[in-house]
Amino acid sequence: xxxxxQNPRHLVRRRGQEARLRCSPMKGHSHVYWYRQLPEEGLKxxxxxxxxxxxxxxxxxxxxxxxxxxxEGPSILRIQxxxxxxxxAYFCASSPGTGGIGEQFFGPGTRLTxx
Amino acid sequence: xxxxxxSPQNLTAQEGEFITINCSYSVGxxxxxxxQQHPGGGIVSLFMLSSGKKKHGRLIATINIQEKHSSLHxxxxxxxxxxxxxxxxxxxxxxxxxxxxxxxxxxxxxx
Numbered sequence: 001x002x003x004x005x006q007n008p009r010h011l012v013r014r015r016g017q018e019a020r021l022r023c024s025p026m027k028g029h030s031h032v033y034w035y036r037q038l039p040e041e042g043l044k045x046x047x048x049x050x051x052x053x054x055x056x057x058x059x060x061x062x063x064x065x066x067x068x069x070x071x072e073g074p075s076i077l078r079i080q081x082x083x084x085x086x087x088x089a090y091f092c093a094s095s096p097g098t099g100g101i102g103e104q105f106f107g108p109g110t111r112l113t114x115x
Numbered sequence: 116x117x118x119x120x121x122s123p124q125n126l127t128a129q130e131g132e133f134i135t136i137n138c139s140y141s142v143g144x145x146x147x148x149x150x151q152q153h154p155g156g157g158i159v160s161l162f163m164l165s166s167g168k169k170k171h172g173r174l175i176a177t178i179n180i181q182e183k184h185s186s187l188h189x190x191x192x193x194x195x196x197x198x199x200x201x202x203x204x205x206x207x208x209x210x211x212x213x214x215x216x217x218x219x220x221x222x223x224x225x226x
Contacts, residue, residue: 031211043158043201043216055211091158095212102212104148108157 002027004094004107005074012113013082021077021110025094032075033104034067037089046090049075082114118142121202121217128224134189136220138202141183148214149176149187150201158201161187192224 005024013019025032034046036059045059049069060067064082069075079086089111093104119140128134138147149161162169162176164185169176173192178185189196199219205212 033211033213035214035216042218043203043214045213045215048211048213056213059213093158103160103163104212104214105160106150106158 004092004105006090006092006107006110008110009108010111010113012115014115015083016081019079019082019086019112021079021090021092021112022074023077023092023094023107024074025092026096026105029094029096029105031095032069033093033095034075034077035091035093037091037109039088043091046077079112082112084114087112087114117218118206118215119202119204119217121220123220124218125221126223128192128222130193130224130226132192132224134192134196134222134224136187136200136202136222138185138187138217139183140185140202140204140215142204142215143207144183144204145207145212146205147178147185148203148205149185150203152199152201152219154198161200189222192222194224194226197222197224 007022030051032049035043037043047060047067048056064080066078089109091109093106095102095104122137146163146165148163151159164178173190175188199221201219202217203214
């Protein structure tokens with residue numbers, strides 16, 4: 001059973017470009033969480049999704065950031081018009097079970113660098 | 116005040132020593148997680164617990180719900196235990212199990 005997969009592992013973008021980060025949860029998991037780790041800072045919650053639904057996006061910046069988890073395919077975190085402050089490690093985690101309560105399995109992260 | 120506080124922030128130990136990392140939280144929780152992160156690396160879930168004590172190999176995690184406190188112990192520490200250890204909680208009021216994280220404890224075990 002493959003673990004949580006994220007790609008790309010490293011992404012370099014210039015200011016103003018778009019960044020698309022992908023997360024494939026573990027098989028059978030229908031709950032996905034995205035977290036961000038800014039340089040020298042702790043992890044922060046961004047968004048919680050179930051298949052085709054955003055359940056909690058209270059940690060997402062109001063502008064330029066969006067997330068989706070379609071019926072088929074990976075979850076996507078999209079950052080439009082990136083700025084240097086978006087440089088960070090973005091981790092997704094997936095969880096099984098009713099209500100998403102349970103152990104979370106983390107992906108290896110995508111390290112975004114904005115030049 | 117952060118909802119999740121860890122201490123110490125940094126810890127250096129000699130190989131073989133017993134290590135303790137503490138975590139205090141201020142909200143009602145559904146569960147507490149201990150995570151490990153190696154430099155530049157991914158995050159590994161070590162424990163999820165909501166009461167009592169769990170043990171896996173040389174790692175032991177305990178939680179006291181009444182005191183809102185948890186500890187992670189590493190027995191017979193080894194240089195490969197060098198990593199950042201992160202405490203995280205899932206709040207009862209939260210939808211699903213979104214996690215709130217402590218700042219991490221950077222552990223260095225010297226040979």
